[in-house]
Amino acid sequence: MLRVGLTGGIGAGKSVVAHRLAERGATVIDADLLAREVVEPGTPGLDAVAAEFGPGVLTPDGALDRPALGKVVFADDDRRQALNAIVHPLVGRRRQELVAAAGPDAVVVEDIPLLVENRYEAGFALVVVVHAPEEERLRRLVDDRGMTPADALARIRAQATDDQRRAAADVWIDNSGPLVDTEAAVDDLWSQRLVPFEAHLRAGTRAPRPPHAILADPDPAWPEQARRLLERIRRIAGDRLIRADHHGSTSVPGLPAKDVVDVQLVVADLETAAALAGGLADAGLVRLPDRWFDVDRDGAERDKALACNADPGRPVNCHIRPVTSPTWRDALLLRDWLRAHPDAVAEYAALKRDLAAQPHDTIDEYATRKTPWINAALARADRWAEQTAWQP
Structure with a gap:
């Protein structure tokens, strides 16, 4: 229904x-x-x-x-x-x-x-x-x-x-x-x-998406779309949520991105993440049942749960990460560092457009090619966080 x-x-x-x-x-x-x-x-x-x-x-x-x-x-x-x-x-x-x-x-x-x-x-x-x-x-x-x-x-x-x-x-x-x-x-x-x-x-299936990375120009509607989605999620998740945020490229003003809104939920553990991912139908999201993980900047695999849009009109990735995973903090650090550094936004935008124009078979391949830049950006962001006393 x-x-x-x-x-x-x-x-x-x-x-x-x-x-x-x-x-x-x-x-x-x-x-x-x-x-x-x-x-x-x-x-x-x-x-x-x-x-x-x-x-x-x-x-x-x-x-x-x-x-x-x-x-x-x-x-x-x-x-x-x-x-x-x-x-x-x-x-x-x-x-x-x-x-x-x-x-x-x-x-x-x-x-x-x-x-x-x-x-x-x-x-x-x-x-x-x-x-x-x-x-x-x-x-x-x-x-x-x-x-x-x-x-x-x-x-x-x-x-x-x-x-x-x-x-x-x-x-x-x-x-x-x-x-x-x-x-x-x-x-x-x-x-x-x-x-x-x-x-x-x-x-319980995700709405279809293009198999390749297709970049869209920055859309001022992305933050509002994320806000509405997060309000729905908070209503369902209640006190299981430690925090919930809009992150990824659509959360950075002026940055082109795949037209997919990324939101991140932080919960106590992987069991809670899996249960929450399967309970978001009233927010229009369905759990993807396979194993999902992040590769952190040290190359280690970090398990997470993933829910995505059943709505064909608004692609969404909802990453649900246990609080013990360092990747949730890195996601917010990269977002905030980019928001504070327009020159880095321009640098990242140029890279994204170049990689999207190159032949690639899957979205994952496109994402993998961005990894060296992102890891280097996180090192710069670490220094900025120390200088500014940034906290997520």
Whole structure:
């Protein structure tokens, strides 16, 4: 099963994307519908809302008067939090029931308007954000839903900003244009990413990659992608983690790299590393079962566990190393030394481009050819660490 979080600001057109995904075969769980269900007449949820906000939020026939409640909570953060404290746990329990009822091969899309506001993004292997500019959202709310401009703007401003949603988004769908364009984007997402992602997760297989080293220009999105991944991992790993870091070439500004985000987890021992590597499916990662090891700068083999991406849209290597291995420290030392030395970044970039252009049969062969430079760089980094009192 693949669980996907779907969100977007009010008026962005999230329901259009949810409907299209359902047409393609996704199991869509709509948090707004669940929020209505848990406060239907006769439910404990409605009783709790009436007790908190008074009879003025009920209609004459005893149902929830949503416009009346909306006027109270959308203008007052404290009152909105009080409502959320009642409704969200009820919705969460009902959502868990529906997820459990989906098949083992399901792509479950959870449509959650306040996913970003409530910091739910780390609970999903992928987050999809639907976007439209504020002026277009305002127009839709006024023209299509009959809101006043003031009420519509208040609803928009009470939610997360575009920047906050971008920080949470693995996939950004622009729904400001023609419907056919949005549907085409959803269709591509479904067939090219979600369906194979779920299949790889279920089979425990890594998504395919090119067999040769192909360098990409530095991408400012790499650190954000690593940050989101590490948040998911931390949620799963808990206190088994000693530390978790983005490292490797994608963590160094200005350095070209294979478009593979490397993250490093440090744990107590190899047994913990192996168990954690096999338990990261909710972060979109699968364990590679063979023996994996580093060769340290003295030529010794150091065992580790390795998990990689089931997601075909974001290659990841998750190196899980026991704290007794010196390679985890060297990985962070090299990263920080490069960040502090732009001349070394340029030197390393030139080497990488030269080696990638040379014939090589595998990624490992390309990596082996870099080893002499890296070992020499670590010797320089050691001197820098001593001079600066660097610690990982």
